[in-house]
Amino acid sequence: MLRAVVLLLISVAVGLTVGELDHGYKGYHIYEVTPKTLEQSQLLHQLSLDGYDFIKEGRLLGHSSRVIVSPAQFERFVKLVKSEQIAYTLLNENLGASIDEELALLKLQRRMNPITGKGRLSTERYYTHEEILNYIDDLAVRYPSRVFVKTVGWSYERRALKTITITNGDQRKGKKLIFVDGGFHAREWISPAAVLYIIDQLVEQFEQNADLLKDYDWIILPVVNPDGYEHTQTGTLARMWRKTRQPYGACYGADPNRNFDFHWNEEGASSSACADTYAGPTAFSEPETIVVRDLMHSLSDRGVMYLTLHSYGNYLLYPWGWTSDLPDTWEDLDEVARTGAEAIENATGTVYTYGSSTNVLYIAAGASDDYGFYAGFNVSITMELSGAGSIGFNPPVTRIDEFVTETWIGIRAMAEKIIEKY
Template sequence: MKVLAILFLVVAVSAKHEKYLGWKSYYLGPSTPGQMKAIGQLISEYDVDVLGHPVIGYEGVALVKPEVHDAFLEALQMEGIAYRVHRDDVKAALDQDDVLIERRRRENVARGGREMPYDNYQPLSVNKIFHSREWVTVPVVTYAIHKLVEDVTEPDLLERFDFVILPVVNPDGYEFSYNSERFWRKTRSTDTHASSSRCPGVDGNRNYDFFWNTVGVSPSPCDDIYPGNRPFSEIETRVVRDIIDEYLHRMALYLTMHSFGSMILYPWGHDGTLSNNAFALHTVGIAMADAIHDHQLPHYQPYTVGNAALVLWYGASGAAEDYAHLVGVPLSYTYELPGFSGTWDGFHLAPSAIEQVAKDTWEGVAVGARRAGDLFVTLKK
């Protein structure tokens, strides 16, 4: 009976990711600013999905559809951009991921483990930041809740601050990526375009009212970076907007969690210009990165801290951290959580690696909160 149970699991897993038959993923290793700009153009031209952002000195990961595969690689060669295979069979890699997740879940149950584990991915049913597919962000955020209400080792944080925490901002998209289409990143709305019933959803991190629909977006609702038909068209982004508005008068720090790339990014992300708080943004960002680095395992990539558009070499309008900063939050950041170089881990960490990332990230959050509190009075003047 035990053998049959395992067999049934493998059969069920194999049928789940049919969409990704023939898909491949590649490491991209730009070495010059010109190549960084070229990658941004090629990503748009060939509708390539970026799982991890490449920067000079660190490889990123690009997911390539079979119909554009050969043309995309030829374009990389023409630009002299170094690349190598990340996964030759994306579907097979996703099938194996599912086996590992289920195995870890069974192990947790067998040893009477936590209902909401921090060493595995968390389905929406036990959870009830932004892109739905970036699963590692959820245990990282729920671990922060754990540190604030259960394992309270920094009581000063509760004495000094109130925390507003949204583990899942895009529940419909998260559940769809968990159960149906692993790399789904948008919401699931069907009312923003004539073709929305065929191509549902909006990129939530292009939907905020900050230079909306101007840079790094697509007019097609079928594309992953479709910004919607108006700012805040999505209930998910309106929820975040309303929370920011409610607490703005005493909000010192805004963090949004993404994966992956080991980056702490700050405004302005549409064109690379710097806000009046740029010095504070950079120094607090460095303090958070240093705190993470002090606790990281040595094989993790160190964090890069900087302006979003300058680090990534392309602009994107309508992003959450830009909107929060625009309306008055002094310190606003996007975390791109870390991954391992040379493995599938990163966008999809092995369950055994998740808890370490959650612990490391908490160290950065704690330092960021303290620094934000110290600077709050000055920055809000």
């Protein structure tokens, strides 16, 4: 009853009808499943390849995964987990209603608190791609000796992709650098939010973090996939969109994190244009991944660390993602990831699992972290941020600050370790 009243109040405030709040993903469930045997883990992974949308997946025994189950999949799914004695818990019995509430609140916040593009951004809501670009453009105006913004390419739908270069203003040539990006997967809203917090700490809170900029520059691409990111904010049916938005026949988009030309379209990627993990018709078919590729190669002579922020699951992952084999320098990668995980746990109690992508999470060929390492970065890490609630990609706005602050603790510790080692 209370939820219905809240929905009604929000719908009136933002000009939506009750009918508009009750469509798309109606009756979709989210289950948490926890494998206890290798066979159960393999079975769950097979489900992810058979069209089940795993919004959190891990291969370690005892680690839970979360899966969206449509009404059409419900009977088969429940029968399967029961027969295989896989532990499962219903987390959300109506994903559509949860998304409706979230989008209505987002629209209300934007109407009540429009962003001018001037000054600091708070951690009290999620921002549009345009608002993010306006923010970094304003930083370049306010801090002209330390901040530089550059348009490095365009998305398929002609949205600008801009990097922000953050320095300490000493104008030294050839400084080492850390390259950070976010927003690869459209529905992972907390990723750009965490990137914005990194920018805030390095620019607005420069005095507290000057040591991170003494011998290193930071180059940050806040949203790799702006078309998909904006699409997820247009309505309930679009909210769980993951890919880019370039059309392929009757379907749209490729998974940008399967589109890199390093073991492209091998295991963990799909050749089906309608699949969430579609690798694209060719490697680098997406203009967005071409931008990241070109940045990596242009920066690799100075680039020491590549960090890409995703959500969710509390992981710090390093190469390889295309094979369970480890690179020759895996101990260096492990040391950096472990440093970040320990810093977060010591400060907040939150536990991050760290290790190579395939051995800790799942095999995923053609990903950006593997390519960054292949392109020459000494350390390449994917950080899967914490999640909250049953959807996870977008912690409630009341918890954004908690999660981005936690994330920064780990990133700062990893950066300090990089500076110490390299």
